[in-house]
Amino acid sequence: MKPILKVENLSKDFVKPLDLVAKALNKLGQNYREEIVHAVDDVSFSIFKGEIVGVVGESGCGKSTLGRMIAGILPPTSGHLKFELDESKTSKIPPALLTQMIFQDPFSSLNPRKRVIDIITEAPIYHKLIDQAEKQTYAEDMLQRVGLDPDTLQRYPHQFSGGQRQRVGIARALAVSPDFLVCDESIAALDVSIQAQIINLFVDLKDKFDLTYLFISHDIGVVEHIADRVIVMYLGRIVETAPIQDFLKNPNHPYTNALLAGVPRLEIGKRKYEPIKGEIPSPLDPPPGCHFHPRCRFAEERCRVEKPILIEIAPAHFSACHLNDRA
Ligand SMILES: Nc1ncnc2c1ncn2[C@@H]1O[C@H](COP(=O)(O)OP(=O)(O)OP(=O)(O)O)[C@@H](O)[C@H]1O
Ligand code: SF4
Ligand SMILES: [Mg+2]
Numbered sequence: 252m253k254p255i256l257k258v259e260n261l262s263k264d265f266v267k268p269l270d271l272v273a274k275a276l277n278k279l280g281q282n283y284r285e286e287i288v289h290a291v292d293d294v295s296f297s298i299f300k301g302e303i304v305g306v307v308g309e310s311g312c313g314k315s316t317l318g319r320m321i322a323g324i325l326p327p328t329s330g331h332l333k334f335e336l337d338e339s340k341t342s343k344i345p346p347a348l349l350t351q352m353i354f355q356d357p358f359s360s361l362n363p364r365k366r367v368i369d370i371i372t373e374a375p376i377y378h379k380l381i382d383q384a385e386k387q388t389y390a391e392d393m394l395q396r397v398g399l400d401p402d403t404l405q406r407y408p409h410q411f412s413g414g415q416r417q418r419v420g421i422a423r424a425l426a427v428s429p430d431f432l433v434c435d436e437s438i439a440a441l442d443v444s445i446q447a448q449i450i451n452l453f454v455d456l457k458d459k460f461d462l463t464y465l466f467i468s469h470d471i472g473v474v475e476h477i478a479d480r481v482i483v484m485y486l487g488r489i490v491e492t493a494p495i496q497d498f499l500k501n502p503n504h505p506y507t508n509a510l511l512a513g514v515p516r517l518e519i520g521k522r523k524y525e526p527i528k529g530e531i532p533s534p535l536d537p538p539p540g541c542h543f544h545p546r547c548r549f550a551e552e553r554c555r556v557e558k559p560i561l562i563e564i565a566p567a568h569f570s571a572c573h574l575n576d577r578a
Contacts, residue, residue, distance in 0.1 A: 252299045253299070253300065254297035254298060254300075254335060255298055255300040255336070255430065255431060255463050256298040256332065256333070256334050256335070256431065257297050257331075257332075257333040257335075258294060258295055258296050258297070258321070258330070258331075259330055259332075259333070260293050260294070260329065260330040261291060261293070261294045261295070261317070261327050261329075261330035261331070262289065262291055262293050262294070262327060262328050262329045262330050262487075263289075263290045263313075263317075263320060263327055263328050264287050264288065264289055265287070265288040265290055266286070266287055266288075267285060267287070268285055269284075287535070288535055289487050289534060289537065290313045290487055290534065291313040291317050291320065291327075291487050292313075292486070292487035292488050293330070294330070295489075296482060296489065298431075299463075300461075301457070302463055302479050303453075303457065303464040303477055303479050303480075304465050304466065304478060304479065304481070305468060305474035305480070305482065306318070306467045306468075306484060307474055307481060307482070307483055307510070308484035308485055309485075310469075311531060311534060312484040312485055313486075313487040314435070314467045314484060315435050315436075317467075317484070318352065318433045318467050319433075319435075320332065321350065321431075321433050322350050322352035324352065334346065336349045336431075337430055337461075343380070344427065348378060348427040348428075349427075349429050349430045349431060350429060350431040350432075350433065351424035351429040351431070351432055352424075352432070352433045352434075352435060353417075353421060353424055353432060353433070353434045354420070354435055354436075355435060355439050356440050357408075357417040357419065357420040358413075358416055360420055361408040361416060361420060363407065363408055364407070365408075366405050366406065366407060367390070367403060367404055367405070367408070367419055368386065368387070368405060371389075371390045371393050371394070371423050371426050372386045372389055374423070374426060375389065375426050375427055378427065380428070387404070390404055390426075391404065393422040393423075393426050394419075394422055396456070396459075397418040397419075397422045397425070397456075398418060398452060399418050399419070399422070412445075413440065413442070413445065414441055414445035414448060414449060417437065417438070417449055418452070421452065421456070425456065425460065430461070430463060431462070431464070431465075432453075432462055432463075432464050433464075434453065434464060434466045434468075435467045436467060436468060438473065439468070439469060439470070446473070450473065450477055464477075466478055471511065475495065475499060479494065480492065480493065480498075480567070481493060481495055481498045483504065483507050483510070485542055485543055486532065486537045486543075487534065487542075488571070489561060490504045490506050490571050491503055491504040491506070491507045491569065491570045491571070492567075492568070492569050493565070493567065493569070493570075494566075497565060497567075497568050501565065503570040503572065504543075504570045504571065504572050505543065505547045505548070505572060505574075506527075506543045506547070509527045509546070510527070527546060529545060529546035539555065539556060540555045540556045540557050541554040541557075541558065541559050541572070549574055551573070554573055559572050562575055
């Protein structure tokens, strides 16, 4: 199988500018420096066509930053993204359109002053994928694809429920015929019963339109339901990645085990991460060696100084923990 996307040594740093006080103190001879957040730190992986890859990890670990770089809306600080997109499409559709992002809050991501027909057809008309004469039928077709009544075309976003608005957001993304969707907490804001419907819609659309997904979620129950493979991030790094069944049966990394620990098998929307002992260290000043060592009950001297690298511990199952060297 050929990867549709190869991510190689991808990093993103954010510079935290000095506040006014620090600037003033610097003028008086102090030496405050701008701080750098390593939001995504040297991340490499591949995604294969038709896969749904889940990304999990605690708040601030870099999931959205990774997703935004993949969706092309945030430039990386270093590293590469290599897409192998459908050639029959790249001749007609600008490659930047072939990766679309679906956000958490369908309300703030839809222009409240535009009718649904315009929200859906704006990009395809601008990029000349359709012309004005086709606008109505094209938008109707998109709405039907996402399970909405085509009669709602003239409505504004506020006239829809949360679940329906997310469907409009998905229709807008599909309208430019993408190959790849980055879903960032795309169902997190919805009621649990609606979440299941939208997950089913994503799965259905994947098969119908040959899509591939990066699916970012706080909810392991959701990822378990939808993903073929999972990536676990901690302070900007990938600590484990595995096919979903192996991930759930044989989690390897102490951080993954802590995330999953004691979590009963629950329905979608309820299987949140367990709180893990110890605070998440500041990404401004991550611990040396293994970032997880201050919270890891297996940590030993080596963990405090040496960064563990991802090694394959079972087919397609990689983990970055020094304990695996003993096996
Ligand atoms: N535009 C930005 N400017 C400065 N720092 C940022 C910016 N965006 C993200 N960060 C920082 O980068 C780190 C990673 O943030 P990111 O939003 O990618 O995490 P996340 O895993 O998506 O978290 P959450 O689960 O809360 O959505 C955090 O420390 C965050 O504060
Ligand atoms: S490398 Fe060490 S500190 Fe990090 S997870 Fe493994 S045992 Fe824990
Ligand atoms: Mg996020």
